Amino acid sequence: MGLKVVEEFLNACSGCELSILNMGETWVDVLKELEFVHMPLLIDNKYFGQTGEGTQIEIPEADIAIVSGSVRNEEQKQVLEEIRKKCKILIALGTCATNGGIPALANMWSKEEILNSIYVNPPKDVPAWLDRVYALDEIVKVDIYVPGCPPHAKNIADAITALIKGETWSLPERSVCDSCPLKREKKASSGTVKRSLENLEFDPEKPLDEMRCIMEQGFLCLGPVTKAGCRGDSDAPRCIRARIGCRGCFGPIRKGAKPMVEMMTAWSSIGLNAQAVPDRRALLNRFIGAHNNLRPLPKR
Numbered sequence: 001m002g003l004k005v006v007e008e009f010l011n012a013c014s015g016c017e018l019s020i021l022n023m024g025e026t027w028v029d030v031l032k033e034l035e036f037v038h039m040p041l042l043i044d045n046k047y048f049g050q051t052g053e054g055t056q057i058e059i060p061e062a063d064i065a066i067v068s069g070s071v072r073n074e075e076q077k078q079v080l081e082e083i084r085k086k087c088k089i090l091i092a093l094g095t096c097a098t099n100g101g102i103p104a105l106a107n108m109w110s111k112e113e114i115l116n117s118i119y120v121n122p123p124k125d126v127p128a129w130l131d132r133v134y135a136l137d138e139i140v141k142v143d144i145y146v147p148g149c150p151p152h153a154k155n156i157a158d159a160i161t162a163l164i165k166g167e168t169w170s171l172p173e174r175s176v177c178d179s180c181p182l183k184r185e186k187k188a189s190s191g192t193v194k195r196s197l198e199n200l201e202f203d204p205e206k207p208l209d210e211m212r213c214i215m216e217q218g219f220l221c222l223g224p225v226t227k228a229g230c231r232g233d234s235d236a237p238r239c240i241r242a243r244i245g246c247r248g249c250f251g252p253i254r255k256g257a258k259p260m261v262e263m264m265t266a267w268s269s270i271g272l273n274a275q276a277v278p279d280r281r282a283l284l285n286r287f288i289g290a291h292n293n294l295r296p297l298p299k300r
């Protein structure tokens with residue numbers, strides 16, 4: 001009998017679940033060791049019995065829970081708390097689960113401001129919203145963090161393989177820059193941060209290590225303050241491979257880091273004027289608005 005697995009998505013877009021499917025051939029070996037007992041995306045499980053007759057949320061007991069998405073409403077909070085009670089190890093999958101992700105950009109406004117700006121009459125027959133969007137570890141204990149929007153299939157495979165062997169798993173505290181092959185000269189080619197509508201300079205016929213660092217070319221790249229891991233077994237981080245700057249989707253390099261402050265320092269250290277970047281608060285916290293990184297500003 002394999003390890004029992006519960007997989008659940010909360011305030012999520014299903015991109016994390018696609019990353020699970022993207023594990024491809026790795027699954028051939030891994031699946032032999034696992035038994036999925038709950039996965040709403042693929043298995044028809046209802047929370048309150050198949051005909052809604054139950055009064056308690058029904059989540060089966062399991063060895064591992066893999067949960068994607070942040071927590072926006074009361075139902076997601078209850079489901080998460082029940083999963084935590086029933087499962088020995090909880091994996092937070094994807095940046096919504098580890099840091100709030102894109103949904104936590106909403107934390108810049110109160111829930112009343114958001115609901116009133118969308119609905120004339122906010123709906124009453126759906127689960128009530130929490131005051132803000134939460135990462136999983138603000139509600140329950142998380143054992144393993146697999147960040148990324150979406151996460152890299154290799155990281156998911158490595159985390160699950162480690163658990164099968166009875167080990168734990170985490171990404172090292174390194175930055176995207178540490179795994180980036182682009183050329184650095186430690187000074188910017190201009191003093192202002194350019195808009196991405198302007199073209200980067202590179203020769204598509206030449207390899208990545210002959211291209212100048214995107215940040216030093218004056219464009220936004222959050223590589224200095226973003227956790228490495230999206231590179232997998234390839235030669236460069238995912239966005240850098242596509243010759244665009246890192247947007248920060250793997251979240252901070254370490255817990256408690258302040259990417260906004262660190263990024264301003266990184267810009268200044270090569271002579272870029274960070275003050276010229278519009279909406280820095282949202283831009284530099286784009287994937288990490290939980291943990292109180294984003295809050296409504298006091299009214300002026």
Ligand code: SF4
Binds near residue numbers: 096148
């Ligand atoms: S982390 Fe990204 S891919 Fe995963 S659920 Fe959130 S938005 Fe979707």
Ligand code: SF4
Binds near residue numbers: 176216246
């Ligand atoms: S700032 Fe961006 S382009 Fe430059 S080294 Fe870091 S990750 Fe690579």
Ligand code: SF4
Binds near residue numbers: 231
């Ligand atoms: S380069 Fe940055 S934004 Fe792109 S996948 Fe990697 S961590 Fe995410």
